[in-house]
Structures are given as structure tokens and as C-alpha cells.
Amino acid sequence: MTALIIVAAVLVLLIIFVIGIYNALIGLRNQVDNAWSQIDVQLKRRHDLIPNLVETARGYMKHERGTFEAITNARSQAVGAKTVAEASKAEGALGEALSKFMLMVENYPDLKASQNFLAVQEELASTENKISFSRQNYNDQVLFFNNKIQMFPSNTVANMFNFSKRDFFGLESAAEREVPKVSFS
């Protein structure tokens, strides 16, 4: 009889233990998903900001039509992207066009002094930061989740319910990761 009670108690404890870990894993996975959707929120914010930016700067930079077109095109491509691969490519192009534009601004002192433009510039700089911080947070959450899946004892529960590892968010493009080759020939 006592042996039976002990076995039952151990079983109950084990079940409670498994439930606890399972719930923790679900919580972590939801946080990963939430972090992923945060990135989209920030990207959307960037899209919304661009018409405002172009409108503010256009009057001062009459001879930079090509730059504005590049930004507007990149934006519409990013907004219309269907697949994740398409979106990440378009967002990368948009980011590049924007940083080119910010370099060009240095040549227009009137624009730089304008209060309106300063306000838009702060919003744009902050949005770029928010995008990179939301990616950083996504990677942090993925790291916690993957650690939990791989470490004992939670890995046993993770295997039982088929939790799979998540991928980290990569750099903007593979080209950025590569070290530029320097030849002396």
C-alpha cells in the first residue's frame, strides 16, 4: 500500500514538473513570435514615415530627384512584398537608399537647419534604431528559447512535444557579412 502511494506521489510530481516546463516553453515561444511581429510593426512605421520625409526635404533638394525616386520605389516594393525573402531584400534596399539620402543631406545646410526636417530626422533615426533593437530583441528571445530546448532537463519535455529550434535573424544581406577582399596585384 505504502509503495503504491509513493509511486503515485512520484508520478504526480513528475506530471506537475512536465506541465511546468511545457508551459514555460510555450511562454518563451510566444515571446519569440511576439518579438518577430514587433519587427514588422517597426518596419511599418518606417514605411509610414517616408512620404513625410520626402515631402519635407523635396523643397530644399531640387536637384536630387533620382534619390527621392529610389527611396519611393524601394518603399513601394517593401510595402508590396509578399514573401519573407522578398520583404527582407526590399527592406535592405530601402535601408541603403535611406542611409545614402542621410549622407546627401550634409550638403544642404538650409535643410539641416529647418525645424521640420530636424523633427523628421529624429523620428527617422529613432525608427532605424527601433528596427535594429527589435531585431536584437528577437535574437535574444530566440537565444533563450533555443537554450531552453537544448538544455537538460527541459530538453526532454521539448523533444516529447516536438519543439523545434528557431533561426536567428541574419545581417541585412550576405554581402555585408563578407570581409572585403583586398588584392595587392
Add this chain to the structure above:
Amino acid sequence: MVLMAVVLLLLGFFIGLGFFGQQGGFFGLLIALTIWLILTLISFSQGDAILLAASKAKPVTHDVHPQLFNVVEEMRIAAGLPAMPKIYIINDPAPNAFATGRSPQTASVAVTAGLLARLNRDELQGVIAHEMSHILHRDILFVTLAGIMLGSTVLLSNVFLRGMFYGSTGGSRRRYSGGGRGGGQAQLLMLVIAIVAAILAPLMAYLLYFALSRKREYLADAGAARLTRYPEGLASALEKIANDPSPQLATVNKVTAPMYIVNPFKKQGQMKLSDWTSTHPSISERIKILRGMTHGVSFRDYSDSFSKITHKKTVVPLAALTKEDIALREASAQAKKQELLEKQFRQVGDIMRRVNGFIFLTCVCGLKLKIPPNFKGNNVICPRCHKVLPLSA
């Protein structure tokens, strides 16, 4: 934290023993617990509101200071907090900041006008990240609970010692010298123990409280480095704050001190003991640790740098010491430029006036008038072109 609770409860136990004899120990314990519970309940429901009101902090929105608002939101995203903390500005020239609120959902961040006037974007980000890590680690809850325990301990021992003093001079010795002669002696011994406990307990509680507060500061620094990926931002902000000549914060007391990013009390005399009796680690040490993080920004990198500089064991809990390869980032483009400090000062002045209900008028001659909220009358005369301007715009 647990140790502080033990100190408080032991004090209650001994006082009970001294006052009421053998069975009194648990009675004293009960009194200590009740005091602690009541104070905890008050500070749980009202703590952050009391603190914000006591420091005369004014709530701000995005329009008042977009950069501050944006930096807070960036750090909220980096920390993955569920809700945006409320943001407050304190009208004080001393640069400082604090966070409050008992959970990440209901947190507030307050910065002084002096801080906004002196720091560039990266430095402000470092300071906000430090406060955000306090929120993320629930340090405010920890420090508040510990502070209440400290308060209860001090209160209890004060009440007991004063009661003793008046009791003995008033001549009513009947209460504790009754009973047989042997019992009286045991009672006297208990009384002596209770007095010693009442004198030592607050001291112990203070030291434990300070140690807890210092440890939390280090951890928040480590968290800030990890969130921003840029320890130099916080290091240079701390340097600017430490070298600031303005007088100490006007609205501060001993209880609220541990909430701030740097100790708001300016030191008068330097003593060796001050290391033990300070709520904050020395700023120079914190800067050195942050600048020693040359390889990465994970908690492990902070802990390595910490042991190298202080020659002490790590402050970081073992669970956080997993190996992570996180590289440092570059300074932001805005921070690289030398900003015009004077202009920044004037902007912050305008912000404080707007927060305090000033009215801004721009005259046709280009002069900007700033009218205080208690101004009586409907018109003002421009001091430059003597045009009469209507106030109700």
C-alpha cells in the same frame, strides 16, 4: 533580502522576550510582522505615486521631448517590455534619473532637466537602458521591499529604546521586576539582550540594505551594456554626471536615494567606511568596469571586467553567465558630432517652461516671448518693437 527579514524578525523576538517574559517572544514577532505588512501594503498601492510626487516630477508626452520619448521606446523594444513606461521630467539642474513602479507593466521613468541638457543621444540611451534594466529585473520591487524592512526595523527598535528610556526614568519598574528573584534575573538578562538587539539590528539592516542596493546597481549597468550593445554610452554619461558642478538634487531623501542612477547626495567628507555605507558603488569604479568590456557586452563580459577591476567575486547570478557572443556597436552618427551644448540648454529650458504651463508667443519682429502661467492681463507689449500682442491665441 532574506537576511534582512531574519534581522527584523529576530529583533521583534528579542524585544518581545525582554518586555513580556518567556512567552513574549512570539508576541514580539507578531508585532514586527504586522508593522512590516502594513508598511508593505501602503507602499504597494501608492509607492510610485508618492515617490513621483515627492520629487515633483511632471509627466511628459512625445511632443514635449521627442528624443527622450524615442530613446525610452527604443529601450523598451530592446528589453522586450510589454508596455511603454510613463515618462516624467524633474525640473532640476542636477543630472540624475530614476525608475519606479512595482512591475514591468506599470513602470515609470523620470529624468531631470539637467540630464537632458548635458547628455548626447548615446549617453541618454545608456542612462535609460540602466533604468530599463532596473524595471526588467524588478529591482524597484526588491529595493522597495528591502527599504520597508529597513524602515520597520528602525521603527521597532526606536519605539522599544524610547519606551525603555521613559519607562526607567518614570519609575514604573513593576512591569519587569515582578515575580521571584531568580525569574527577575533571567528577565533582566533578556532585557539586556533585547537592548543590544535593538541597537545592533538597525545597523545590520542598514548594511544589508546598502549591499543589496549596490549589487542591483552593478547588475543594472551590466543590463544596460547588453541592451544598448554600447557600454561607452553609459560610461561617458556617468562621467559627465560625476563631473557636474551643479548642487545636489533638491527633492531627495535617504529612502528615495537608491532609486537614482547615481547617488543624489554629494559627498562631504571622504571616509574609507563610505564603501560600506553607500547605496551606490563608486562612479569611477562603474566607469572602469564598463570601459573594461572590450570583447563583448554579455553578462559574462561584464562579470569578467568586474572581477578584474574590483578583485571581488562576480555580482552576476550564475544563471545569467551563459556564453553569448554579442559584439559591441559603433557610436551613432549623431553622437560623433560635437553638439552645441548652449543650444541644448536653451531647448531644455523651453521644455521645462512648456511643462510648467508657460505660453509661447512669437512677435512679428521675430522676438520669442515666454510668458509665465501666473501672468495677469490680456496683452503684453513686445520689448523690442513695442507692439501690443494679445495673449489669448
